[in-house]
Amino acid sequence: MSLADTQVLPGARRAPVHRPGSSPARSKAMQSKPGETSCAGPSEPRSGRARAPTPPGRAVGPGRLGDACEGARMTTSLNELAITGPLLTGLDLDGGRLRELLSLAARLKDGAAGEPAAEPLRGKSIALVLQRPAPRSRAAVETAAAELGAGTTVLSAASLRKPPAATARALSRDFDGIAYAGTDHDALVRLARAATVPVWNLGTDSWRPVQAVADILTMRELDGGDLAGIAFCFTGDARAPIAASLLTTGASLGMDVRIAAPVHMRPPAGVLSRVHDLARRSGARVLITTDARDAVAGAGFVHTAAWVTTDLPFHSLLARVQALVPYRVTGQLLRATGRTDARFMHGLPAVHDAESPVGRRLYRQFGLTGAEVTEAVYGSPQSVVVQQAANRVPAAKALLLSALAPAR
Structure with a gap:
């Protein structure tokens, strides 16, 4: 060769x-x-x-997988801006945090999470910002949110005519989290940096x-x-x-x-x-x-x-x-x-x-x-x-819970 x-x-x-x-x-x-x-x-x-x-069980050191969000709340990131919120204090998701996320997803799938509330995210509302069709990711997040008690609202590209930063500020006032799918990863970065609520990357031209x-x-x-x-x-x-x-x-x-x-x-x-x-x-x-x-x-x-x-x-x-x-x-x-x-x-x-x-x-x-x-x-x-395909739902559940109910 x-x-x-x-x-x-x-x-x-x-x-x-x-x-x-x-x-x-x-x-x-x-x-x-x-x-x-x-x-x-x-x-x-x-x-x-x-x-x-x-x-087995070897500790995994911290890894840089994305940039910290500006502002009082820091961005923890999974392959570039998957989560914003109080998961870590100014650190990106490392291997240890990813293992915790996977373990939570497995427990949720098995129905063994043992949460006192059947719908731990009741009263929460999530915006689904779809700059491109993402049927499988959308279905996973909608199903995960519904099973956790949260509501979802789908917003298409046509309904969001403001720049990403302005859109993020507006959505942060009305929703508890933003799930984004689009072709322009830079637009997601700008949106996440301006948001004051958790932001999840459902898929861009750079990451899934x-x-x-x-x-x-x-x-x-x-x-x-x-x-x-x-x-x-x-x-x-x-x-x-x-x-x-x-x-x-x-x-x-x-x-x-x-x-x-x-x-x-x-x-x-x-x-x-x-x-x-x-x-x-x-x-x-x-x-x-x-x-x-x-x-x-x-x-x-x-x-x-x-x-x-x-x-x-x-x-x-x-x-x-x-x-x-x-x-x-x-x-x-x-x-x-x-x-x-x-x-x-x-x-x-x-x-x-x-x-x-x-x-x-x-x-x-x-x-x-x-x-x-x-x-x-x-x-x-x-x-x-x-x-x-079925595992996208427990994965989405773990992401939502980690950001919106971090004590779990």
């Missing part, structure tokens, strides 16, 4: 790889290839020797924090072990917002995170720099490579996202298909994990057959059935996309 294919972050080392017939806990770390991106904790030598497993929490909750449920022992791989266009969210959240939690993507579709440099810092603090193992089979080896979860949309011109669609076909999730790629219990993950919607408009176009123009995943994988017992 050439230097053009790979990249190394300073002070990092290669994630351990599980091969067929070996035990994941005893797998040796392979020597890093020139230019491969990998990260590890600061106490580890820069060598190819096997990395000792992270002890609620989905990332739900996805890692799913991994936690299915693996049954400590997060530090979970290995997962994102394959495809790693510039996707969910790739950035999974990469940074996994690094903050000390997980074993792999990214397989073409060189020109790697995460942005700013994200990689942040991940390097998080991995050094938490002891996370991070690998970024162009080799999909290498990346999935030993992974318990293989994640991807949609490649294409119906409005792409032919030449752009052709270029994306040619670049991304080696990264589509097939039965062969899942077998390359070396694990019979490897699961497939996707935030939906997925192009897995020729039934959707995008699927029909891909089949008609390229003879390709499905895009980022085959129907055989998508419909298999290894697919956990339904569980992922």
